[in-house]
Amino acid sequence: MQPLESWGRYPPARQAAVSVHWRSDPLPRVHGTLLPFGQGRSYGDCCLNDGGTLLETSRLDRFIEFDQGRGILRCEAGVRIADILALTVPRGWFLPVVPGTQLVSVGGAIANDIHGKNHFRAGTFGRHVRAFELLRSTGERAACSPVENAELFAATIAGLGLTGLVTWAELQLRPVQGPFIDSETVPFRSLDEFFVLDADSSQRFEYTVAWIDLRARGLRGLYFRGDHSARPGKVPRPREPGPFPFDLPGFAVSGPTVAAFNALYYARGRLRSGRKQVRHAPFFFPFDGVGRWNRVYGKRGLLQFQCVVQDRGAVRAMLDRAGSSGVVSSLGVLKTFGEVPSPGMLSFPRPGATLALDFPNEGDETFVLLEALEAIVREAGGALYPAKDARMSPATFAAGYPRLADFERHVDPAFSSSFWRRVRAA
Amino acid sequence: MTRVLVLGATSAIAQQVARLYAARGAALFLVARNEERLAAVADDLRVRGASVDTAIADLDDPARHEDLLARAAPLEVVFLAHGVLGDARETERIAEAAEAVLRTNLLGPVSLLTRAAQRLEAQRGGCIVALSSVAGDRGRASNAVYGASKAGLAAFLSGLRNRLYRAGVRVVTVKPGLVDTPMTAHLAKNPLYSSPGRVARDVVRAVDRGRDVVYTPWWWRLVLFAVRLLPERVFKRLSL
Numbered sequence: 001m002q003p004l005e006s007w008g009r010y011p012p013a014r015q016a017a018v019s020v021h022w023r024s025d026p027l028p029r030v031h032g033t034l035l036p037f038g039q040g041r042s043y044g045d046c047c048l049n050d051g052g053t054l055l056e057t058s059r060l061d062r063f064i065e066f067d068q069g070r071g072i073l074r075c076e077a078g079v080r081i082a083d084i085l086a087l088t089v090p091r092g093w094f095l096p097v098v099p100g101t102q103l104v105s106v107g108g109a110i111a112n113d114i115h116g117k118n119h120f121r122a123g124t125f126g127r128h129v130r131a132f133e134l135l136r137s138t139g140e141r142a143a144c145s146p147v148e149n150a151e152l153f154a155a156t157i158a159g160l161g162l163t164g165l166v167t168w169a170e171l172q173l174r175p176v177q178g179p180f181i182d183s184e185t186v187p188f189r190s191l192d193e194f195f196v197l198d199a200d201s202s203q204r205f206e207y208t209v210a211w212i213d214l215r216a217r218g219l220r221g222l223y224f225r226g227d228h229s230a231r232p233g234k235v236p237r238p239r240e241p242g243p244f245p246f247d248l249p250g251f252a253v254s255g256p257t258v259a260a261f262n263a264l265y266y267a268r269g270r271l272r273s274g275r276k277q278v279r280h281a282p283f284f285f286p287f288d289g290v291g292r293w294n295r296v297y298g299k300r301g302l303l304q305f306q307c308v309v310q311d312r313g314a315v316r317a318m319l320d321r322a323g324s325s326g327v328v329s330s331l332g333v334l335k336t337f338g339e340v341p342s343p344g345m346l347s348f349p350r351p352g353a354t355l356a357l358d359f360p361n362e363g364d365e366t367f368v369l370l371e372a373l374e375a376i377v378r379e380a381g382g383a384l385y386p387a388k389d390a391r392m393s394p395a396t397f398a399a400g401y402p403r404l405a406d407f408e409r410h411v412d413p414a415f416s417s418s419f420w421r422r423v424r425a426a
Numbered sequence: 427m428t429r430v431l432v433l434g435a436t437s438a439i440a441q442q443v444a445r446l447y448a449a450r451g452a453a454l455f456l457v458a459r460n461e462e463r464l465a466a467v468a469d470d471l472r473v474r475g476a477s478v479d480t481a482i483a484d485l486d487d488p489a490r491h492e493d494l495l496a497r498a499a500p501l502e503v504v505f506l507a508h509g510v511l512g513d514a515r516e517t518e519r520i521a522e523a524a525e526a527v528l529r530t531n532l533l534g535p536v537s538l539l540t541r542a543a544q545r546l547e548a549q550r551g552g553c554i555v556a557l558s559s560v561a562g563d564r565g566r567a568s569n570a571v572y573g574a575s576k577a578g579l580a581a582f583l584s585g586l587r588n589r590l591y592r593a594g595v596r597v598v599t600v601k602p603g604l605v606d607t608p609m610t611a612h613l614a615k616n617p618l619y620s621s622p623g624r625v626a627r628d629v630v631r632a633v634d635r636g637r638d639v640v641y642t643p644w645w646w647r648l649v650l651f652a653v654r655l656l657p658e659r660v661f662k663r664l665s666l
Contacts, residue, residue: 021438021608025463059438062470087474 007294008043009301010361010390013418014051021059022308023076023167027137028055030127033416034137038078038105040158042112042389043304044118046419055165056108063087064168071173072130077107077166084171089280092274093173094228097125098141100286100333107166112387113158113344117207117224117284120338124349126157127340132169137414146343155410158344160386162420164412180233181207181283182325183226184275186267191219198336201225208282210271213262214323214333221334222269226283235263243291249296255328255358262337297360301328303390305373306356308348309382309404315353317376322357331358345407349384356388367391386419392412428452431498433485433538434508436463438607439557441470442626448476449459455498456480458508486529488537495541500549504542504635506535506556511573511609517571524571531575537580543586546595554590555598555633556583560641561648562601566666580639587638591641598626600633603646 007168016227017037018028027034036048038057048054060078066087067409071093073084082102084095086202099114107422108114124246130144133155135298142164146154184205188194201208205225212221280371294302309315315334315415322329333356357373359366383400384392398404409421430447432440435456443453448471456465456471461482467480481497483490485508493533495501536631538552546552561569562576580599587597604610604619620643628642653666 019608019611021611022463022466024466062466063473064466064469325526 004037004040004048004056005301006044006047006390007041008303008361008390009297009299010292010303011045011048011050011418013048015049015051016053017056018053018395019056019059020078020165023060023062023133026139027135027165027414028053031324034165035417036077036107036111036165038108038111040078041101041104042107042386043302044386045422046112046389047108048418049387049416051415057105058163058311060107060167061143063353066091066275068093071175071411072170072171074107074168074170075106076168077110077132078105079396082107085328086278088173089176089179092175092177092282092309094176096122096128096172096174098284099125100285101287101288103291106169106171106175106211107161110157110166110169111159113342113347113349114387115337115349117209117335119340120202120348121206121340123338123340124158124342124344124347126328126347128172129157129343130172132156132172133167135166135167136164137412148400151406152332154295154343154345155407156344158342158347159407159410160419162347162411162415164275164415176228177230178232179234179280180229180231180277181226181280182229182231182275183224183278183283185269185273186223186369187270187273188223189218191312191319194219194221194223194334195312199222201394202336202338208335210334211265212317212319213266214329214332215259215262218325219319219323220266221332222266222273224283226278227279228280231277233279234278234306235277237279238282238289244293244295247295248299250300250360253297253302253330256347256378258328258330260387269355287424288336297330300361300363302357302358302360303366303370304356304388305370306354306385306388307373307382308350308352308354309379309380310352310379311382312353314376314380314382317356318357318373320371321372321376325365325372327359327362327366327369329357329359332356345403345410346386346401348387350383352386354397356385386423389419394423394425427499429502431455431457431501431504432497433506433543434458435480436460436467437507437509438609438622439605439625439629440505440507441467442622443472443507443629444471444476446630448474451475452478453477453553457483457485457494457498459484461625462511469658473661474663485534485538488534489539491538494537495545495640499545501542502553503547504539504550504552505629506538506554508534509557509609511569511574514569514572525594527571528575528578531572532578533583535579539582539586543590543595546588547593547626551594553596553598553633553636554586556599556631558583558599558601559631560601560603560646560650563664564653564661584639596633596636597635598637599625600629600632601641601650602647603640603641603643603649 033052037054057078060076064074436458510516517524558580559576632640
């Protein structure tokens with residue numbers, strides 16, 4: 001058993017952990033505060049509770065009811081996206097919104113109001129949550145839905161686990177013909193080219209995302225777009241490799257190795273550009289093939305920066321700043337969000353472009369760069385994504401989340417997190 | 427369609443075993459004490475593809491055993507998964523506490539399996555699979571009573587296997603090592619712990635392949651082989 005850490009392995013935190021085994025159980029009595037912890041796939045500190053207690057939900061992994069006619073699934077909050085898809089895809093149903101990894105829990109998907117590659121059509125995960133039960137520290141079990149306890153519902157979606165423990169949730173699925181995606185890969189060589197491709201693709205495809213490679217000589221990338229396939233396929237199920245077996249030393253992710261990886265990845269993408277039918281898992285969850293890939297960054301871990309801004313100039317400014325810094329950006333992802341309103345008081349998605357960049361944790365050097373990027377976002381009136389954040393200032397958080405005061409009224413007094421204490425520091 | 431009677435169906439290992447059978451569309455008969463928890467497990471298994479019947483019973487009460495087996499009949503796979511760890515400190519000092527552990531882990535199972543064995547013998551087929559423990563391989567100061575109960579169960583299963591062999595009834599003894607379950611929730615975890623899912627895969631494979639005694643994970647067989655080799659005059663000085 002590993003001591004609990006977030007996916008970025010930064011910041012370090014020491015906390016107790018208690019497993020919740022049954023949804024009918026009361027909350028444990030502990031000294032200090034509680035925070036639900038699902039699969040630990042948040043990058044920064046929103047899934048940590050330094051000095052407090054984590055409520056591990058991985059054993060709340062039971063299905064409750066599946067209405068196969070209407071595609072309505074009720075399950076416990078610790079069930080993973082992967083478990084749901086394994087159950088429902090063979091029966092012709094898919095989750096309307098999936099994140100970049102299927103190894104997250106339903107509770108985590110709600111608490112961060114996650115988004116996918118189809119935000120401009122489907123909105124966030126929370127839009128497809130029909131109801132859930134929230135266990136509060138008073139012992140109350142609040143049934144929440146868009147019509148019942150509607151405020152608590154809106155506070156809990158994207159509520160970062162601070163409003164109580166979600167014990168179960170009911171989700172609306174969408175029909176699919178099978179496990180396949182008709183996908184197309186298009187290489188591009190500049191930010192302008194990306195925006196042209198994106199404007200066209202979002203009209204014609206349900207899912208879109210771009211991988212970008214920041215180089216001194218300018219941006220290049222691969223644009224991925226796709227739809228659920230209506231055709232029967234015969235693409236075999238990929239072999240499942242094991243998890244990455246050990247921590248690499250800190251210098252493993254450095255300028256030359258990243259440049260080499262990116263050059264290979266780009267070349268492979270160009271070679272395989274064009275249309276083809278693929279299985280849904282490699283299309284949606286490309287990194288799940290290697291479990292625990294965060295070990296590539298060593299014990300110091302990584303920091304991800306994900307923002308949303310409306311101003312394309314700000315995107316360009318961030319790419320320039322990150323590209324010219326001494327810190328290597330090991331992974332870049334660019335998408336656009338649409339107009340579909342997000343249901344949570346603290347939901348991150350809003351209209352604009354969303355840029356995500358991974359950086360190895362090089363200490364101060366990385367932090368200085370993150371501060372510079374954060375300043376660009378604040379200037380542009382954008383927001384940072386708490387699920388990915390370990391560094392943003394209280395001022396940036398408050399500026400990016402105007403409904404913060406509404407939300408705060410619904411926080412359960414027995415619940416807190418490292419993230420919450422950091423961004424609410426006076 | 428496989429029929430599986432699960433005794434102690436809300437135990438962490440039993441839930442995982444039942445899921446593997448549910449994925450095969452098995453017919454499950456689940457027995458446990460806590461109504462709310464049993465319902466949660468039964469619902470989960472139905473969604474996963476099983477047809478499920480349930481009975482609420484305290485398996486420490488032998489008066490219920492005959493009725494339960496009659497309701498679950500005809501038997502095919504009988505999986506006995508219930509048990510308690512007991513508080514070692516308490517069982518050292520209070521004889522009644524030690525007795526309670528033996529009742530749950532040994533007397534109840536012997537009563538249940540004696541009755542199940544008669545039915546299977548009459549049917550001339552089927553399989554009994556029960557959870558013993560590596561703790562039964564050698565008595566240790568830290569869990570003498572628990573170890574004794576699991577050693578007793580292992581010996582009983584061995585005898586049962588011997589007796590039922592000619593009737594075509596198989597008996598599988600499963601000896602898990604340290605497993606991360608509610609039973610061990612209060613103990614600090616280390617890399618020797620396995621997940622209930624891992625143990626469950628080994629249980630189902632052992633039934634499928636008709637094994638006699640399985641350690642899970644397999645390397646516990648080597649560990650216990652070494653532990654059994656230690657002479658008692660050395661062993662008694664150790665604090666394992």
